[in-house]
Amino acid sequence: MGIDNLHKEMAEMSNDHLKSIVEGCDQKISVYRLELEQGR
Numbered sequence: 001m002g003i004d005n006l007h008k009e010m011a012e013m014s015n016d017h018l019k020s021i022v023e024g025c026d027q028k029i030s031v032y033r034l035e036l037e038q039g040r
Helices: 003-039
Strands: none
Touching: none
C-alpha cells in the first residue's frame, strides 16, 4: 500500500462526504420551501 493509494482513498472519502453534505442541504431546503408554502 503506497502513498498513491492512500491519496486515492482520501479523495474518494471526501467526495462521498461532500455529496452527503450537499444532499443534506438539498433536503433541508426542500423542507424549508414546503413549510413556507404551507405557512402562506
